Amino acid sequence: MRTEVVAEEERDLLTLRLDWRGAKPPASAEVGMGYLQKGLRWIPSYRVEILDGGKVAVRLQGTLVNELADLEDVTAHLVVGVPSFEFAGSPDPLGLQGTLARLSPFFQNPAGGGLTNAALGSNFVITQQASRMGESRGGGGDGGGGAPGDEGAGGGGEKAEDLFLFTLEGITLRRGERMVVPVSEAVLPFEDAWALDLPFTPPPELRRDNRDPRLASLMRLLSRPKVMHRLRLRNTGAAPLTTAPALLLREGRVLGQGMMTYAAPGSEVDLDVTAAVDIRVTKSDRETGRKPDAVTWNGNRYGRIDLAGTVTLENRFDRAVTVTVTRWVLGAVDSVEGGGTAEAVSIGEDDEWAGTGGSAASPPWWTWWNWPHWWSHVNGAGRITWSVPLEPGERKVLGYSWHYLWD
Numbered sequence: 001m002r003t004e005v006v007a008e009e010e011r012d013l014l015t016l017r018l019d020w021r022g023a024k025p026p027a028s029a030e031v032g033m034g035y036l037q038k039g040l041r042w043i044p045s046y047r048v049e050i051l052d053g054g055k056v057a058v059r060l061q062g063t064l065v066n067e068l069a070d071l072e073d074v075t076a077h078l079v080v081g082v083p084s085f086e087f088a089g090s091p092d093p094l095g096l097q098g099t100l101a102r103l104s105p106f107f108q109n110p111a112g113g114g115l116t117n118a119a120l121g122s123n124f125v126i127t128q129q130a131s132r133m134g135e136s137r138g139g140g141g142d143g144g145g146g147a148p149g150d151e152g153a154g155g156g157g158e159k160a161e162d163l164f165l166f167t168l169e170g171i172t173l174r175r176g177e178r179m180v181v182p183v184s185e186a187v188l189p190f191e192d193a194w195a196l197d198l199p200f201t202p203p204p205e206l207r208r209d210n211r212d213p214r215l216a217s218l219m220r221l222l223s224r225p226k227v228m229h230r231l232r233l234r235n236t237g238a239a240p241l242t243t244a245p246a247l248l249l250r251e252g253r254v255l256g257q258g259m260m261t262y263a264a265p266g267s268e269v270d271l272d273v274t275a276a277v278d279i280r281v282t283k284s285d286r287e288t289g290r291k292p293d294a295v296t297w298n299g300n301r302y303g304r305i306d307l308a309g310t311v312t313l314e315n316r317f318d319r320a321v322t323v324t325v326t327r328w329v330l331g332a333v334d335s336v337e338g339g340g341t342a343e344a345v346s347i348g349e350d351d352e353w354a355g356t357g358g359s360a361a362s363p364p365w366w367t368w369w370n371w372p373h374w375w376s377h378v379n380g381a382g383r384i385t386w387s388v389p390l391e392p393g394e395r396k397v398l399g400y401s402w403h404y405l406w407d
Contacts, residue, residue, distance in 0.1 A: 036085060039068030042078050044183070046246035046260050048231070048271065056190050056233065058241070060183045062166075066173045076171045078183060080242050081163035157184065157239045164239050186237045193232045194276055194321050198225055198283060198311065199363060200328040200381065205406050206369050218365055225283055226275040227313075227323055233271060235263045248273055278316040279323065279390070285309035288401070295378065295405055302378055302405040306334075311398045315390035325386040331404030333382035338398040340386040378405040 018029060042062045049057040062078055157166045166183050173179055207215060231248070235241055241263040248255040248271070256274045263269035287307050294304035307329075315321055325340075333342035384400050 037068060039066070040071075041065045041067075042076075044078075044242055044244040046244055048246050048248050048260075050190075050231070050248065050250040050255075051187070054189055054191065055187050056231065057185065057187050058233070059185045060242075060244075062181055062183045064171070064173055064179050064181065066175055066177055068175060070175050071171060071173045074171050076168045078166040078168065079163055080165070080240055083163060166239075184239065188233050188236055190231045190233045192321075193230045193270060194227050194279060194323040195230060195270070196225060196227045196281060196311075196313075196323055196325045198325070198327040200330045202365065202369065203305075203330060203404060203406065206371070215365075215368070225281045226277075227279040227281055229273045229276040230270040231273060232268055233263070234268050235265050238265055240264050241269055246271055276321075279321065280312075280314040280316060282312040283309065284312075297374075297378055300374065300407060302374075302407055304403050304405055306401065306403045308399070308401040310400075312395065313388055313390060313398070314395040315392055318392050320389065320391050323386075323388045323390060325388055325398065327384040327400065329382045329384070329400075329402040331379050331382065331402050333384060334401045334403060336384055336400045338386055338388070338396065340384050340398060340400065342382055342384045342400075345381050345383050372407065374407065 016031065018025070018031075042064050044060060044062050047057075047059045047061070049059070051057055064076070157164055168181060168183070171179075171181075201219070233241070241260055243262050244260050245257060246260040247257050256272070258272040260271055261269055285307060286309070287305065289306040291304040291306075293301045295302045309327075311325060311327065313323060313325070332344065336342045382402055386398055388396055388398070390396065
């Protein structure tokens with residue numbers, strides 16, 4: 001048979017030279033390789049079933065997305081946590097010479113030493129990894145996935161420094177395919193909680209000339225506050241709860257969907273169920289006075305605008321509830337009624353200064369206006385908190401006052 005070659009192609013190959021330390025080399029050798037590679041992800045989600053006796057069944061499942069390579073009977077380690085791979089985007093120097101030659105300028109140090117900005121900016125966190133090797137060599141990113149307590153149908157969990165890993169055996173998944181696997185299940189205690197969050201609004205002087213139609217939608221939204229019914233879960237298991245969507249059910253009926261947030265073992269987490277329509281809320285704010293040239297700062301004079309507000313709660317449930325009310329204001333709090341407490345917070349530094357639930361970010365409308373350069377010099381933000389017990393049919397009015405400065 002005559003062999004004809006249509007085209008010749010040169011390829012660089014890596015050759016392994018094994019050290020047998022003087023022994024006779026066997027006919028074959030098993031060689032393993034470990035490396036970081038993007039393309040295999042897992043997405044966690046929860047099913048939370050409310051049981052009798054103040055318990056919930058928390059079931060974690062993971063959706064595996066394979067955009068890497070065909071997997072056959074592999075061991076996958078699903079990771080909870082945020083591992084650090086400082087040089088995840090940098091190839092190992094053991095790579096092929098052609099590739100190394102093209103990348104050599106990438107590794108050159110600048111005049112001051114250390115890595116270049118390009119090198120630092122090219123590092124990415126590899127999220128998850130599946131491996132045939134026996135050791136846990138996963139990565140995890142942005143909370144990864146996880147569940148509390150007992151071993152689940154998908155496998156057991158183990159602590160690895162600041163990470164938590166769930167191990168799944170016998171995973172077969174072709175490239176481009178997805179699959180949903182049960183990961184863990186546990187029964188946790190919970191208690192009902194009710195919360196009312198009232199964010200601040202931009203001062204009238206700032207928004208007076210703004211004709212943006214989004215402003216009308218914003219004011220309508222803020223004028224209809226609602227008490228949220230939440231489940232306060234206590235993580236009594238050995239593994240953390242991770243950030244993931246959670247579907248809530250009772251007796252097979254869907255109650256709603258919320259976002260589970262991270263909770264370490266032994267801590268608590270609130271999971272929103274739905275708006276508590278049987279707790280009626282009315283909020284009213286009014287201006288009570290203006291004093292021109294009230295404060296002089298850096299040669300500039302500022303007027304003082306005084307305001308007062310009330311929040312009215314009415315319990316239409318047939319049982320007693322306790323509502324945690326948080327009211328945010330721009331400026332400084334002057335007085336609080338109804339047993340509440342007030343504290344000044346630093347704009348942009350406090351975790352919840354804008355009522356954003358711990359994102360440490362300003363509200364979406366913050367950039368709609370050009371805030372005066374002096375605003376943060378003479379104004380701060382205040383947070384008022386009440387814990388309000390309400391008997392069936394009871395109605396309570398919470399009062400407060402505050403002020404801010406304007407040029």
